Amino acid sequence: MLAIAVIFYRPFTRYLARIRASKRADNDELYEIIEAAGYSYDPIQDIFYSNMDAWQREMGYCRLYDEASAPLNMIIDCEPIYFEYGGKRWLIEFWKGQYGMTTGGEIGIYTTEGSDLSIPGVFNGTFYYCASNEDQLYMSFSLLKNNEILFNRKGRHWWLTGFKLGEFSEPSQLAMYLTIALKNTDMRNAFIKGLKEAGYSESGIIIDGNIVGLIFDKPHTRQPITRIEETDWIIQRKNELLCNKYQEITGQYDSFPDKMNAIREQAPELYDVILNSIGKTKQLFEKFEEIKEYLI
Incomplete structure (x- = not known):
């Protein structure tokens, strides 16, 4: 009996090893796709966040991008804050x-x-470049939903972000x-x-040395016409x-790779949607191709 058990055990262990190796390869590929999209995954908070060297850093920013968001399924509040400092015009913008x-x-x-740019039929306004290394600032934010914290982010960055998959708000x-x-x-x-020119009151601005704090809930500025x-x-x-479908399929799984494997097996069309819709995607920045030749 022992000999028979050994005969069956060895092929079985080799089979399990192949399965584990295949899963590791699939997981590696998954994270590579996410990184190529400009993001990384935080398993502690179960969120995606933008990388320092994300390709989006080459795209700059202008009002066109905010206008393009809603047609691309991004229903987000925008709060651009404009000011001048150090011989430059600055834009610090918040989104949620x-x-x-x-x-x-x-x-x-x-x-x-x-x-400013004046491109007939395309764009009239200011095009901004993503902050250089020397112009990055230390920032932090907590994103709350119905007064409950969804996640926290902090760090010195040019684009501090967080995105929670499958959460609808x-x-x-x-x-x-x-x-x-x-x-x-x-x-x-x-x-x-x-901030005051954008509509924030003095009582709504917290000052601690050179640190400024505020709550961005209801936008003070004009929202995109879209x-x-x-x-x-x-x-x-x-x-x-789509969020409900994601939760329905992945509810029994704990890890992100296991959730995505379940999505790939049960709803492969949703798998592709997820990988192409984390945060701000390449579709949003397509107008950059029409703008870049006008940039000096």
Whole structure:
């Protein structure tokens, strides 16, 4: 009997080893795809976040991108804060809302020393470059949904983000408690001036040395014209349906790779949607191809 057991045990262990090796290869491929999209995964908080060297850093930022968000299933609140400091025009923008199948939030830092663009039929306005290494700032934010913390992010960055897959939210359910450490008093004062011009009251701005804090819940600034109540509702119902499908399939699994393996087996069409819709995707930045030849 022992000999028979040994005969069957060895092939079985080799089979298990092949299965484990195959799963490791699949997981490695999954994380490579995510990294190529400009993101990494935090298993502790179960969120995706933008990498320092993400390809999005080459795309800069302008109002066109905000206008393109809603048609690409991103129903998000935008809060651009403009100010001048150190011979540059600065844009520090906050975002929160539903990015397709993820609930997320962002803080982005952008600067320019150039003139505004005037491209007939394409864009009239300011194009900003993503902050250089020397212009990165230490930032932090907590994203809350109905007063419950979804996740926290902090670090010195040009684009601090977090996106939670399968979580569905209306932008109005979300609030960002954020802080930004400015370089010095002059920069802090310029940023505060920009906040006030955007509609923030002095009582809504917390100052601690050169650190400025605030709550971004209801936007103070004009939202993109593509944010229309009727179309927002339609897009959000699709986003909600996909999130519910994700939760239905993955509810019994704990790890992200196991969840994605379940999605690939049970709903392969959803697998592709997920990998192509984490955070801000390449589709959002397609207009850059029309803009870049006008940049000096």
